[in-house]
Amino acid sequence: MTGAAAMAGTGPVILGVLNTTPDSFSDGGDYLDAERATARARELTAAGAHVIDVGGESTRPGATAVPRAEELARVLPVIRAIAAAGAAVSIDTIHAETAEAAVAAGARFINDVSGGLHDPEMLTVAARASAEHDSRYIIGHWRGIPDPEHVRSNYGDVVREVRDALAARALAAIAAGVAPSHIVIDPGLGFDKTGEQCWEILRRLGELQELGYPVLIGASRKRMLGDALATVPGAGSGPLDRDGATAVVSALASRAGAWGVRVHDVAGTAAAIAIERAWAGPDRGDRITLTGLEVFAHHGVFDFEREQGQRFLIDAEVSVSLRAAAAGDDLSNTVHYGELADAIVAAVAADPVDLIETVAERVAELALGYPGVSRARVTVHKPDAPIAHPFADVAVTVERERSEA
Numbered sequence: 001m002t003g004a005a006a007m008a009g010t011g012p013v014i015l016g017v018l019n020t021t022p023d024s025f026s027d028g029g030d031y032l033d034a035e036r037a038t039a040r041a042r043e044l045t046a047a048g049a050h051v052i053d054v055g056g057e058s059t060r061p062g063a064t065a066v067p068r069a070e071e072l073a074r075v076l077p078v079i080r081a082i083a084a085a086g087a088a089v090s091i092d093t094i095h096a097e098t099a100e101a102a103v104a105a106g107a108r109f110i111n112d113v114s115g116g117l118h119d120p121e122m123l124t125v126a127a128r129a130s131a132e133h134d135s136r137y138i139i140g141h142w143r144g145i146p147d148p149e150h151v152r153s154n155y156g157d158v159v160r161e162v163r164d165a166l167a168a169r170a171l172a173a174i175a176a177g178v179a180p181s182h183i184v185i186d187p188g189l190g191f192d193k194t195g196e197q198c199w200e201i202l203r204r205l206g207e208l209q210e211l212g213y214p215v216l217i218g219a220s221r222k223r224m225l226g227d228a229l230a231t232v233p234g235a236g237s238g239p240l241d242r243d244g245a246t247a248v249v250s251a252l253a254s255r256a257g258a259w260g261v262r263v264h265d266v267a268g269t270a271a272a273i274a275i276e277r278a279w280a281g282p283d284r285g286d287r288i289t290l291t292g293l294e295v296f297a298h299h300g301v302f303d304f305e306r307e308q309g310q311r312f313l314i315d316a317e318v319s320v321s322l323r324a325a326a327a328g329d330d331l332s333n334t335v336h337y338g339e340l341a342d343a344i345v346a347a348v349a350a351d352p353v354d355l356i357e358t359v360a361e362r363v364a365e366l367a368l369g370y371p372g373v374s375r376a377r378v379t380v381h382k383p384d385a386p387i388a389h390p391f392a393d394v395a396v397t398v399e400r401e402r403s404e405a
């Protein structure tokens with residue numbers, strides 16, 4: 001994982017797509033020949049790819065299944081050659097046999113868009129690869145072989161359902177023996193999801209990140225981008241016309257904290273990420289976190305809650321550059337957490353309202369009022385809420401940015 005590890009702290013891991021298939025939707029047939037595929041891998045690395053994602057069977061809706069021998073014959077010579085040259089290699093497959101052979105040939109990521117649902121042996125192979133080779137297992141969200149008509153895109157809340165399904169697959173992988181630190185999750189954009197559902201997932205990426213696993217985004221050249229570009233005069237309508245849009249998604253995914261992006265046009269994505277990071281500045285990860293702040297207050301929809309009051313616990317995370325404070329060891333250059341705690345307690349204790357949503361919003365607004373704070377993430381817990389069943393906690397979280405920060 002040399003390339004990917006070197007990348008830590010400087011932006012998302014870029015997986016460069018190398019499809020050795022005749023029928024992938026955007027680059028089908030270009031890299032069938034092992035020598036050309038290997039040369040292409042070198043180009044991808046030179047352009048900024050940290051991992052080369054080699055696929056030998058298209059998962060595009062409507063694609064024809066490939067016999068295992070054929071898939072292996074396509075990917076193994078390429079994997080051997082590029083792994084020997086020092087590249088970090090991923091195998092894009094839903095088949096355990098292919099994954100196992102690819103790992104033996106040097107792949108250190110198994111990119112399984114089915115998350116182990118297609119092949120019952122896959123989790124065992126991923127577990128062995130995790131234990132013996134430190135390989136990562138990328139779990140895609142999947143409802144079956146993708147169909148072009150999106151007949152299985154009947155979600156209630158697509159983000160929750162995708163998140164819950166990924167959480168379940170991650171637990172299954174861990175139960176099979178994959179190290180939790182080797183798991184990456186991927187919402188499977190375009191796999192049984194409409195364009196609007198894909199955008200909703202990206203808009204609410206934080207909810208997937210709450211699972212605690214690194215998140216990979218694969219939007220490159222997909223139809224969702226074509227749909228979004230439909231009203232742009234001169235944008236073009238084919239997959240190859242979507243590289244600019246893909247680069248924008250990569251920059252936004254970087255901003256949203258994605259672990260990685262899987263793209264065809266690596267150079268465009270590397271440039272977009274560099275610009276996003278220049279804009280965000282070197283202190284982008286700095287933050288102050290205050291958790292479990294206890295406040296007694298009278299919020300709630302029931303009269304007895306208003307009269308008797310109860311405990312609320314507040315977690316607040318504020319993004320603020322800490323560089324100047326650290327350089328000068330100077331409290332006036334940072335947010336004084338004692339003052340922030342006092343202000344939060346006063347704001348939460350005042351003016352009873354019905355909803356903890358309102359309380360969270362109030363605290364976020366207050367935190368954004370501190371000099372230099374660009375983002376506030378606030379969770380309000382109501383551990384003694386009137387719920388007629390035993391429960392551990394109920395909480396809401398809001399995340400707000402200061403628009404001019």
Ligand code: PMM
Nearest residue numbers: 024025059060111113186188189218
């Ligand atoms: N999409 C495709 C193939 N493999 N892997 C991951 N992890 N995530 C994806 O979204 C994904 C993938 C389909 O696109 P392609 O035909 O360009 O490879």
